[in-house]
Amino acid sequence: IHRKIKKTGLPKEIGCHSFRGTGITNFLQHGGDIETAARIAGHASTRTTQLYDRRHDIVNQGEIERIRF
Template sequence: MVKRRALAASVGSEACNHTFRASGITNFLRNDGSRNDFQKIAAHEDIRTIALYDRRADKISLNEIERIRL
């Protein structure tokens, strides 16, 4: 359902239910949450599951962009 709705909204075919999970985990970690705490909250048995959804490295920050001087 998520993929179908995302395509209908022209969001792209990349969106799925795991997109929301990754967004939640990534935002939690960006706001100083720890992987161990999220593992407990989400009741994941393996910490590696949290690492799969951690998308912090995918986003380029404004500070990184401002390093480019023309």
């Protein structure tokens, strides 16, 4: 994966765990539960799966529009 990423010119920080985080986040955003996500990811604990959950990083347009300049 790292060789493919290097060819694309994407940042070095993108790798296997980035894809895993994206998959887990998308699963949870679309109604999946953390226990099922943990099983799919092969995690023994949901705490590990929660480390990959990036839903809290997502900002929606409504939140941005509340900012007054």
